[in-house]
Amino acid sequence: MEFLLSAEQLEIQDTVKRFLAKNCESTKLQRYIDEPQNLPTDIWQGLIDMGVPALIVPEEFGGLGMELLNLAIIAETLGYAAAPGPLLGHSLCTQALILAGSQQQKEKWLPLLASGEALGSFASAETGQWFGAELALTGNSLNGSKQHVPYAEHADLIVIALADNQFALVEKSASGLSISPEDVTDRSRPLASLNFANCAVELLPNSSTEAAEKVLNTALILLAADSFGGASRAIDMAVDYAKTREQFGQIIGKFQALKHQLANMAVDVEPMRGLYWHAAYAFDREPEASSRQAALAKAHLCERYLHVAREAVQAHGGIGYTWECDIQVFLKRALFNNAYMGAPALHRKRAADLAAW
Structure with a gap:
């Protein structure tokens, strides 16, 4: 049994990662944050050129016909960069049309959504x-x-x-x-x-309880994936800062309390990867488990992202609370992920109900 991403999936993720490293580095990210109502056209166009909006669109409508896990690993990469852009809403719009739209509605809109001609x-x-x-x-x-x-x-x-x-x-x-x-x-x-x-x-004439559940699960899985990426980046930023910041004549990374704090953050985050992978896998391969796995992934990953982001801000000291420090962007993104589509407590209750506890 294979528990890792395929070579093709890793290549897709790595391509997006390299693109964001050039187009969403700190200076550009701060510019986007300063102008929040503007569409980040260069990032969005880059994702379009790489075929990201077409990933889950069926081939008959101009898409690539891939499974949700392929989109989720892109969401993780975007979360790692705190990349601005409309992929979340665009993907939910696309998924709803795939699941609930008429043939005519699909033929009209899905090719435009896949190609990025329509947002x-x-x-x-x-x-x-x-x-x-x-x-x-x-x-x-x-x-x-x-x-x-x-x-x-x-x-x-x-x-x-x-x-x-x-x-x-x-x-x-x-x-x-x-x-x-x-x-x-x-x-x-x-x-x-x-x-x-x-x-x-x-x-949308093919709307149903099943379609609504799958659109919701799509949202929860993409938020969980984004949260894993963001939490991983928050730890990397805190570690990098601890290796360079001096206090009392020493690099702060040598202080035992900070070492323990960073280690606890890493232990908190690494197991999260499998939870969102399984939820995305279940979406296409284990439909009977999909809703509960999506609820658990959203609840746990978004909650831990918020915790880790707060810890990372503390690890940065006073500078972490300033507008110029990028870590504040990740804390605010964690707040969004935690709240959007419902707080963790809501989805833990949903997971318990689905398990007939």
């Missing part, structure tokens, strides 16, 4: 509720609002999660739709609210 996003949250029976909006003429929609101002197409596990799509130019940017903590992934006033939307 997609995904709207789920309503006043603190994220999915399923908790949602209130329904029908093909909407009144109300959706919060926390990634890159909504730049999206050409937005898939909306409705009550009763239904999905609808709306184009940004639709009459009755207005978009309001939100004040966000994580400036690497700007959010906006959608406001509907008798806004006509196009229902």
Whole structure:
């Protein structure tokens, strides 16, 4: 039995890693953070050129027809770089169309989403509720609002999660739709609210409980993968700082308390990799276990990322709390991952329910 990534998967991940090392290094990252409402076109275009938006799109619609694990390892790499960009919302929009769209809707939109000619996003949250029976909006003429929609101002197409596990799509130019940017903590992934006033939307006719569950699982797995990448980078940054920062005439990495702190962080993070790998693998290969594994991965990885990011800030001392220090970007990204699509406690309860505890 093979427990490692394939050579092809490692090559995909390494290609994206090399690209981000050149295009999302510290100076450029800070520029993106200073201008959070702008679409990072060079990073997004680079991902398009590498075929990332096409990874999970079926071949018949111009995609590569790969499994979710291939997209998840890209999410890990983006998390390691804290790379800004719309991949999360775009991927959820794509997945919803694959699972719930009609043949006509798929033929119209999936080739454009795969090629990057159209940018997609995904709207789920309503006043603190994220999915399923908790949602209130329904029908093909909407009144109300959706919060926390990634890159909504730049999206050409937005898939909306409705009550009763239904999905609808709306184009940004639709009459009755207005978009309001939100004040966000994580400036690497700007959010906006959608406001509907008798806004006509196009229902996805193959919506179902199973499709809604799979779109949710996709979100949880991608957030978990991003969290593993971000937590790994936070540790690397803390270790690098400990090797160069001097205090009382000594490199602080020689202090035993800091050594123990860094070692505990590393022991916390390394086992996380297998949890998100298994969740992504189960999505395509073990459907009966998929929802519970996705819930556990989201809950554990996002929670530990936040813990490790806080520890990494402490390891940097006072400089870690300043705008100029990149570690603050990872702490804020950890806060986003922890909250988006529901807090860890929500998904631990969901995992317990799925296990019939």
